[in-house]
Amino acid sequence: MPHYKLMYFNLRGRAEIIRYLFAYSGIKYEDHRIEQVDWPKIKPTIPFGKIPILEVDGVTLHQSLAIARYLAKETGLAGQTPLEQALVDAIVDTIDDFVSLFPWGEKNQDVKQQTFNDLLTNTAPGLLRDLDCFLGDNKWLVGKSVTWADFYWDVCSTTLLFLKPGLADNYPKLLALKQRVQALPAIAAWIQQRPKTTL
Ligand SMILES: N[C@@H](CCC(=O)N[C@@H](CS)C(=O)NCC(=O)O)C(=O)O
Structure with missing residues (x-):
């Protein structure tokens, strides 16, 4: 199982669909919530400068729906055909x-x-x-x-x-x-x- 680290603000927002997929499938992940005040420092270090991002064994995925679709496919929640x-x-x-x-x-x-x-x-x-x-x-x-x-x-x-x-x-x-x-x-x-x- 890969090591998953999710980064977002302390909000449901665009990360919550990802958290639902982790919760439903019982996959362990790091739910890393950053403070708004720290964001200006973090933003330049992130590819494309937006969150949520999901690190999958060190590979950084961005775009909440691309991340969710990837997890949905991995866990059988993307549709049967x-x-x-x-x-x-x-x-x-x-x-x-x-x-x-x-x-x-x-x-x-x-x-x-x-x-x-x-x-x-x-x-x-x-x-x-x-x-x-x-x-x-x-x-x-x-x-x-x-x-x-x-x-x-x-x-x-x-x-x-x-x-x-x-x-x-x-x-x-x-x-x-x-x-x-x-x-x-x-x-x-x-x-x-x-x-x-x-x-
Ligand atoms: N379409 C992107 C939108 C990402 C996005 O706009 N994220 C906002 C938070 S919801 C953000 O990073 N805002 C801080 C900024 O743009 O500096 C997604 O679904 O991930």
Whole structure:
């Protein structure tokens, strides 16, 4: 088993999907959380200057979704066939397109607040409607077993629901999917033990 070291801030953020994959598969890793104040010193030492990164036996991987996809393939959570894998990737990218619209680092609080409100009020409902339609009456988003697309829905919706509680109230099937993910014993244990952060 390789030695895994994950580096990110003390946030769920873009590292949480990676932590879910480690938690679910029971793989040991170093969950290295850095302080914001130390970041300017660390940034120039990192290829491409962004986190999360995952060191795999000394090889540095960047881009949260590339890291998550690698772990999902290693652990059988990427989809059972190439077609399922493409569907999983498409759902993850669809959710990520939306999450990436948020100006997380915006310094002007008025601009930030206004853009967040607009996205949560005007853009989110379309995404939720489409995801709900895609899920239909199925247990999991793709195929007959849980994949990292289900994990990504839970991870991202947890933050969206923190920002706007009630956002998904019209979509009980999506909320039930979220509960199914959070009830998986290894995920439930991780949620219980993880450092409590707002984002
Ligand atoms: N698409 C990249 C985005 C990485 C990213 O923007 N990371 C942010 C934290 S969420 C970061 O490193 N911010 C500090 C900086 O840009 O200096 C990923 O998913 O990993």
